[in-house]
Amino acid sequence: MAMTRKQKRLTLIASAGAVLAIAAGLILYALSDKIVFFYTPSDIVKQNISAGSRVRIGGLVETGSVIRDASMNVTFRVTDTEKSLTVHYKGLLPDLFREGQGVVAEGIYQGSSDVLADTVLAKHDENYMPKDVADALKKKGVWQGGKAQ
């Protein structure tokens, strides 16, 4: 059952089309469902984010707000100097997590300014502030740094 040229070409186009369609479908679905929006604490309040949605928040760790308990639960407040959120987290905090420094937390917004975080990110080195945080704070005029080294 040798195929004609036309059949060969059609098979090629059909299989390429099928793979591309599957890939496009996966990408579109994942982009609508699996992305996380970044907010500052003020955004969360202003935009009325509904409880239960997955969020990424950034700001400064409020000085004196870090409370740790014996079983590695941590709570701290993240502020953009206007509003602040309470973050609950269980686990190890990054090496460069400091009060008064920039932080990004990702997790589920619980409503009433509480976030149950599963990921907390600080900076990679002492010169660097997470970009989202730097931008958000610059907008508020709180932090002007950013010139690394």
Place this chain on the structure above:
Amino acid sequence: MSVELGHFALIMAFATALMQTILPMWGAVARDPALAGMARYSAFVTFGLVLFAYIALTLAYIGSDFSVANVVMNSHSTKPLMYKISGVWSNHEGSMLLWVMILVLFAALVALRGGGMPERLLASVLSVQGAIACAFLLFIILTSNPFLRLADVPFEGQGLNPILEDPGLAIHPPMLYLGYVGFSVAFSFAVGALVHGRIDAVWARFVRPWTLLAWIFLTLGIAMGSYWAYYELGWGGWWFWDPVENASLMPWLMGTALLHSTIVMEKRDALKVWTILLSILTFSLSLLGTFLVRSGVITSVHSFASDPARGVFILGILTVFIGGGLSLFAWRAPSLKQGGLFAPVSREGALVVNNLFLATSAVAVLVGTLYPLVLETINGSKISVGAPYFNLTAIPLFVCLLMLVPFGQSLAWKRGDLIGVGQRLLAALGIAIVSILITFAVTRGGPVAAPLGLGLGVWLIAGSATEIISRCYRRGLSWKVVVERAFGLPRSAWGTALAHAGMGITVIGIAATAWGVESLAVVAKNEPLAVGPYTVSLEQAFKRKGEGFREDVAQFTVKEGATPRGIIESSKRVHTGREMPTTEAGIVTYGFGQLYASVNEILPDGRVSIRFYWKPLVTLIWGGALIMALGGAVSLADRRVRIALSAKNKRALALRAEAKA
């Protein structure tokens, strides 16, 4: 003095690279052999000059010349020699210099080995290489001068970022760059072919070793970067779908597709236009990766300083080469002679399927990586695209591809016999299914994906074994003959089998991460803590001073049942100078698995807050990558045999190529 000479050499290199760009291309188009012949010499001279500049900078590092700003910021007189040398590429300016040096090294190697190539093709390939070198040399000279002197010479340098002070990371950038930049050769060959309007199997034969070489280094570079992140950052993960990691994964995916399509082109003179497009796209993704990492549009440990001028400059380079390459393709490709069509069920057909899956998964990664940037530009909203997105897009595509690999590998060229192949692979399929069932039985109640993933890995390995066995073994042959036949197989067959089996091993390692155990606790002295099959207990916690740092160390004894299995320690380190804290993970390997300790804090009362992981089979992830690279190297050895044709054949080949023009 040598610093100024280095700077001068770099400017000279720009001039010779410009010459290398213009004269040979002119010669190639005007068919002037003398001008075309300039290509090789200017490639050598450019390489010599950039090498000189590079050595000058390295000497400034070794001699701790703190009048050079770059040295002050990234080195310290007390650093070990290795970190003085690797300090050169620990920063933006130096790593760009390394990038260019590798670029011109590849051009020089092409010039050196290009004896058998048609003169006009060689000239235009080197001309394109020269153009890329020009762009990046100009970038360094104008925006990122590593030779900048300071008016006030400080007494001591600021040292290297402590997390970069690591042997694995010292060689990670050169490896990765050899891969990234190596794909520039395929790009230049593609542009050269488009300029000439001639592509054929001979072209594929010339370009394939370079693609393979770049692919080997990129594979090693990615594996090394992943292992470094795993043990140095103390998070216990080995891949984060960070934009920077994706930046290296995209050219790898596209480059792997290119590697396979070049085979079709070489063997069957088909898929020609597609191969040219892949060559352009692969290097475009390398350039995009360089842009993402170097421009500061994304921040990570890799983006050093964000000077907007640099970002714009690299974006300009990106536009010229990607836009130029693709425009040239759009203009010239229709005039290229199309390759033949082939039956869908054949090795060629299988390689097309491979290319489809690899290219689409590269696109999926690309979309996930760029979407946040695009969205922020369009409407200002900030999003993060993380593991959930990539797990849902790239992973299913890749799994489909891997399930098909053993079939493709066993199909014959031209017209494959799917039923015959199925029969041959029956044993491999059986082994895979049995291993899935056994794993399910042993790990009852565990994660479902892990045994399936393990089965997929076994399927790949068994498929590769089947291919080799079926090519050497026939019923009735004596063992001696079988072994002889095995040795007689072309190296590329062994290379393919090794690379695919290596992929299978990596897949098993990845699947096994689902069985990982994490124990997070605050423990007192001698208080036992169960971590998978092991029990750890705190032996002692103490302070220690080391060279350039002080640390709080927690030391644990490890037992398996009642049998002691050694000691594991992890520490919280503060590096003097930068006063930067890091976590030093403790890693002990048992079999193919690893016990991983990451201390959080040593409390004032002597208790230790710590995180332990048991990661079964985790070393297979990187072990498999090494085997993949080894497979590439074995294939390359085969190529070399064939490339090292006798002088007579070479001439015949060149003549034939010219005749076809």
